[in-house]
Amino acid sequence: MNFKFDKNKINNNQLLTIYRSMLKSRLIEEKMLILLRQGKVSKWFSGIGQEAISVGVTLALHNDEYILPMHRNLGVFISRNIPLNRLFSQWQGKVGGFTKGRDRSFHFGSHEFHIIGMISHLGPQLGVADGIALASKLKKNNKVTAVFTGEGGTSEGDFHEALNVAAVWNLPVIFCVENNGYGLSTPSKDQFKCENIADKGIGYGMESHIIDGNNILEVFTKVSEIAKDIRKVPRPVLLEFKTFRMRGHEEASGTKYVPKELLDHWSKKDPVENFQIFLRKEKILSEVMDKDFRREFTNEINKNLSISFGETETKFTLLNELNDVYQSFDYQEIIPNSKKSNIRMVDAISKGLYQAMEHHKDLVIMGQDIAEYGGVFKITEGFLEKFGKERVRNTPICESSIIETAFGLSICNIKSVVELQFSDFITSGFNPVINLLAKSYYRWGQNSDIVLRMPCGGGLGAGPYHSQTNEAWFTKTPGLKVVYPAFPYDAKGLLAMAIEDPNPVLFFEHKQLYRSVYQDVPDDYYTLPFGKASILKKGDVVTVICYGAAVHWALEVVEKHNIDAEIIDLRTLQPLDTESIFLSVQKTGKAIILQEDTLFGGLASDISALITENCFEYLDAPVKRVASLEIPIPFSKDLEDNYLPKDRFEIELQNLIKY
Ligand SMILES: Cc1ncc(C[n+]2csc(CCOP(=O)(O)OP(=O)(O)O)c2C)c(N)n1
Numbered sequence: 001m002n003f004k005f006d007k008n009k010i011n012n013n014q015l016l017t018i019y020r021s022m023l024k025s026r027l028i029e030e031k032m033l034i035l036l037r038q039g040k041v042s043k044w045f046s047g048i049g050q051e052a053i054s055v056g057v058t059l060a061l062h063n064d065e066y067i068l069p070m071h072r073n074l075g076v077f078i079s080r081n082i083p084l085n086r087l088f089s090q091w092q093g094k095v096g097g098f099t100k101g102r103d104r105s106f107h108f109g110s111h112e113f114h115i116i117g118m119i120s121h122l123g124p125q126l127g128v129a130d131g132i133a134l135a136s137k138l139k140k141n142n143k144v145t146a147v148f149t150g151e152g153g154t155s156e157g158d159f160h161e162a163l164n165v166a167a168v169w170n171l172p173v174i175f176c177v178e179n180n181g182y183g184l185s186t187p188s189k190d191q192f193k194c195e196n197i198a199d200k201g202i203g204y205g206m207e208s209h210i211i212d213g214n215n216i217l218e219v220f221t222k223v224s225e226i227a228k229d230i231r232k233v234p235r236p237v238l239l240e241f242k243t244f245r246m247r248g249h250e251e252a253s254g255t256k257y258v259p260k261e262l263l264d265h266w267s268k269k270d271p272v273e274n275f276q277i278f279l280r281k282e283k284i285l286s287e288v289m290d291k292d293f294r295r296e297f298t299n300e301i302n303k304n305l306s307i308s309f310g311e312t313e314t315k316f317t318l319l320n321e322l323n324d325v326y327q328s329f330d331y332q333e334i335i336p337n338s339k340k341s342n343i344r345m346v347d348a349i350s351k352g353l354y355q356a357m358e359h360h361k362d363l364v365i366m367g368q369d370i371a372e373y374g375g376v377f378k379i380t381e382g383f384l385e386k387f388g389k390e391r392v393r394n395t396p397i398c399e400s401s402i403i404e405t406a407f408g409l410s411i412c413n414i415k416s417v418v419e420l421q422f423s424d425f426i427t428s429g430f431n432p433v434i435n436l437l438a439k440s441y442y443r444w445g446q447n448s449d450i451v452l453r454m455p456c457g458g459g460l461g462a463g464p465y466h467s468q469t470n471e472a473w474f475t476k477t478p479g480l481k482v483v484y485p486a487f488p489y490d491a492k493g494l495l496a497m498a499i500e501d502p503n504p505v506l507f508f509e510h511k512q513l514y515r516s517v518y519q520d521v522p523d524d525y526y527t528l529p530f531g532k533a534s535i536l537k538k539g540d541v542v543t544v545i546c547y548g549a550a551v552h553w554a555l556e557v558v559e560k561h562n563i564d565a566e567i568i569d570l571r572t573l574q575p576l577d578t579e580s581i582f583l584s585v586q587k588t589g590k591a592i593i594l595q596e597d598t599l600f601g602g603l604a605s606d607i608s609a610l611i612t613e614n615c616f617e618y619l620d621a622p623v624k625r626v627a628s629l630e631i632p633i634p635f636s637k638d639l640e641d642n643y644l645p646k647d648r649f650e651i652e653l654q655n656l657i658k659y
Helices: 012-037 051-060 074-079 084-092 124-139 157-168 197-204 216-232 260-267 271-281 287-310 318-323 345-359 383-387 399-411 423-437 440-444 488-500 549-560 578-588 603-618 637-643 646-658
Strands: 145-150 173-179 207-212 237-242 340-344 364-367 392-394 416-419 450-456 481-483 505-510 518-522 534-537 542-546 565-569 572-574 591-598 624-628
Touching (some): 012 051, 012 074, 012 216, 012 287, 051 145, 051 173, 051 271, 084 287, 124 145, 124 157, 124 173, 124 399, 124 423, 157 399, 173 216, 197 237, 207 216, 216 237, 216 271, 271 287, 340 345, 345 383, 345 488, 345 505, 345 518, 364 399, 399 416, 399 450, 423 450, 450 488, 481 488, 488 505, 534 549, 542 578, 549 591, 565 578, 578 591, 591 646, 603 624, 624 646
Parallel strands (some): 145 173, 207 237, 364 392, 416 450, 450 505, 542 565, 542 591
Antiparallel strands (some): 340 518, 481 572, 534 565
């Protein structure tokens, strides 16, 4: 035997439960390897040799505590007793799985089993765990969250951010690093420089431990103790489990690059075999019992496989797919009373957010410098005093992790608003927006009840990294909603709507409009519907389609030349009010689209294509797009003025009228 097993106070029944979970995982794996060779499952990431970690961690937690496993953690699913037929169907993309055939292997979550599965990008799991743990803290339910990653995944920025946020906020998360020697073909020495991953805990101000990941009783006992303690004193703990990956990264890739001596060494430390020998020696497990368990599991596996094989294949139906991209909800317009005040855009957004915080008692807002400082644009000034620091959260500079945290909150039914200091900085949190927020509802029914506030736009001489208007990065991603108001009244009502909506919304706030545009705005809380453009001016000779700051340029130019133009302010870009656009173009016969973004691949291109496809017979001229130059937005005034499209719009509009 290669371990010293210490039973501590674990009773015989518990010892057998632990053994059964490991054995069942092993037998399923062995079966999967056969099915893979027969082409009956598509890919398999083996956890053979690592079962003690998945099983030990899961059994150390309460069944209603969330676990976020990775691709080798079958033992988590088995220890939570997920019906095998559902797992098998999931792996074959069948209807009985967890994703309606939309995602593969362990890429799903299940609230019923308190498991949140991974996306392919590895690292984001860690930040999502922060969000679930934050929800536990806010709800004061003394629960622990455990999240897994491989040692390869610890090289990702997400790992650093998630640990940092968890440490700063004292979140009750157990970060479980399975150090199995290789990340695909890359050995640990090429992955990180320090001797132990656990050493990184010091850098985050976090308790950390090294655990023998092949010794199930060490895993179970240590994690049980730590979890018990964290429930009393919430804090993150980093655990490094030393283990080894006994098979290839995935089955097709093999293990040619792994020295044979390493495989030989670790095969002697097989967690299932060694534990079986121990239980036999201790006379807790007899040979007959062991055979019975194996027979029982083999029967269970075969029976559930035949259920799953017998299931029909998932079939494509257009409406089924399209209807699952966004969560539907019952929209009730909230109409304000008539009292109004003349306020700026910045005040409208601030008031809208403030009233939303009153309206939704759990709503949490997060962002850099938003608490005492009130945010760089002062939108949240005074919020901390009114709503307290649990709900108004200053964040470290960790865009990715904070957006992942917001997703974790949503998993626990808590709405959140994240303020990006500038919309430009969303690039540092792009992955979770595109891959978690946009796709989770379609993949496994998990909505992202999150609003990302995006102060954006040029005209203020702020240079290439504080002036972009990057809405087109998101309008092309199914699953996201994109709002871009141009007036205080719209901004307040649409922000309230964005927060009411259970889907992820990117809410663009043009910085140049913050303090330059005034309007009479209802004092009360109210909502405005998405997907309804506003016709700012009726006209017969040309339709001008615009949004954001461009709306004000269009109004100015049209007024200056006294043009009989119909001006449409889109207000929301996704959903897009195509009906208003088409009706107007069918009347005027001419359309010009003005956008602040650079031309190629911007929203104007799609609107132009839509008009051409749907209103061709009504057109008296080619549809015209006017946009910023195809260069990064420059800093100094003359460069920026010429980059922006306002002057070119003035010329092009007149050309179009003359056409
Ligand atoms: C962001 C990202 N980069 C690369 C990959 C491809 N990839 C998938 S798993 C993997 C290795 C992961 O290694 P590790 O975290 O140690 O986990 P292990 O597979 O060893 O369990 C790689 C490179 C990915 N999925 N996501």
